[in-house]
Amino acid sequence: MLTVTDLEKRYGDTRAVSSLSVTLEAGELTVLVGRSGAGKTTLLRCLDGLEGPDRGTITLDDGPLDSTDVALVFQEGALLERKSALENVLDGGLGREPAWRELLGWHATDAKRQAIERFHAVGLGGYADRRVGDLSGGEKQRVGIARALQQEPRVLLADEPVASLDPETGRTVLELLAEVVREESLVGLVSLHQPTLARPVADRYLGLERGRLVLDAPAGDVDEDRILEVYDDG
Numbered sequence: 001m002l003t004v005t006d007l008e009k010r011y012g013d014t015r016a017v018s019s020l021s022v023t024l025e026a027g028e029l030t031v032l033v034g035r036s037g038a039g040k041t042t043l044l045r046c047l048d049g050l051e052g053p054d055r056g057t058i059t060l061d062d063g064p065l066d067s068t069d070v071a072l073v074f075q076e077g078a079l080l081e082r083k084s085a086l087e088n089v090l091d092g093g094l095g096r097e098p099a100w101r102e103l104l105g106w107h108a109t110d111a112k113r114q115a116i117e118r119f120h121a122v123g124l125g126g127y128a129d130r131r132v133g134d135l136s137g138g139e140k141q142r143v144g145i146a147r148a149l150q151q152e153p154r155v156l157l158a159d160e161p162v163a164s165l166d167p168e169t170g171r172t173v174l175e176l177l178a179e180v181v182r183e184e185s186l187v188g189l190v191s192l193h194q195p196t197l198a199r200p201v202a203d204r205y206l207g208l209e210r211g212r213l214v215l216d217a218p219a220g221d222v223d224e225d226r227i228l229e230v231y232d233d234g
């Protein structure tokens, strides 16, 4: 269980995240919605430890959240296009290997075996040696998810992971995220600009308006109009 209490992050006079408290359960995929500038990325960056909050606490199962427990999937996968899919996934786990291996870019046999298993888990069996630059957007995003899983996180975050994909491909990537969150019992939080795409797989919706949490409800209790209201903060 991930617990955020009274979180605040300011940039100058802008309160990007303001007095935010929320609890997210392991094994659930939560979808984070809100207009551009509402604070979604800032919240994800605070959870990933990329930003230090100005106030508030973040705990995982009652202990302080360690950034090594968190993996973030980026919009374009943030992969190295010239490297193979396998190398990209292995790089995801580097923080877990000894520093000398990290320096030399050598990977343990176990890590390679795990990475190959992850290719199958994300529906890319046989793609390990393919150059990432030659993959489609949806395939890259699957590699991005495999790379995040290679970090063996307890919290899986994704910032607009399907923004550049067509709706059908986006839907299948969201299904994959939901599947790994459930199977590996991760805390899953995904920001999206197409919230209804996630309807079949979302367990919970959070809505942000100018940094404040204005929606926090199980997906079954939230209809489309309620979600769209979050975007209507004129």
Ligand SMILES: Nc1ncnc2c1ncn2[C@@H]1O[C@H](COP(=O)(O)OP(=O)(O)OP(=O)(O)O)[C@@H](O)[C@H]1O
Binding pocket: 011, 014, 015, 016, 034, 035, 036, 037, 038, 039, 040, 041, 042, 043
């Ligand atoms: N590094 C920064 N320096 C200054 N202001 C920032 C910085 N990062 C974000 N902000 C501001 O904080 C607010 C929240 O931005 P954030 O990127 O978190 O929103 P968002 O909901 O993720 O938007 P989008 O959907 O467009 O990605 C915005 O007003 C933004 O301009």
